[in-house]
Amino acid sequence: MPAHLDEVILRLLEVNEITDQAVLQRLLTEEGFAPSQSTLSRHLKRLSIQKVSGRYQRVEPGPSEPAQAVNVLEVPPNLLVLKTAPGYAQVVAVMVDRAPDIPGLAGTVAGDDTIFIAVRDPSLLAEVRDQVERLLRLTP
Structure with a gap:
């Protein structure tokens, strides 16, 4: 998947209240991407996107040692x-x-x-x- 996928994921999360990865996968398919569930999960992790209060959003990672x-x-x-x-x-x-x-x-x-x-x-x-x-x- 090209790096452009990350930009599309971030944009979709900004304009939609996404509560399920399946919904995000469907929206990505509509945008011309078809990531597998495991690929999508890796992108979400790398982008620091987590489910917070029932919806996916970007969170700033805190300091960790x-x-x-x-x-x-x-x-x-x-x-x-x-x-x-x-x-x-x-x-x-x-x-x-x-x-x-x-x-x-x-x-x-x-x-x-x-x-x-x-x-x-x-x-x-x-x-x-x-x-x-x-x-x-x-x-x-």
Whole structure:
């Protein structure tokens, strides 16, 4: 979809009270666009458009620090689970994976707001947790 789609979405939201993505898709079709539901959702997210008070509108994203929103849970014998703010898990996982000084780290798997960290040796679980928390500045 061309970038022009974003402009059309914004214009349609300004002149219409849109309460459902299906309605927005129909209006876009009338404008000559045919985005899938998943494509439309990605555009809405990128444009900071959310449903507020029952209708879609652009919202200004507030300041957010992903490291401040991370909770770390130990899941013995060799797993850490990190919960982040929505949309930050992949960024935090890359930071952890690229950190040079985390001995025992096997790797990470990230979703939207959850990261699983595998530790090679269960005896290193607490040490890896400490290193991850320091990396994310959750502890001094």
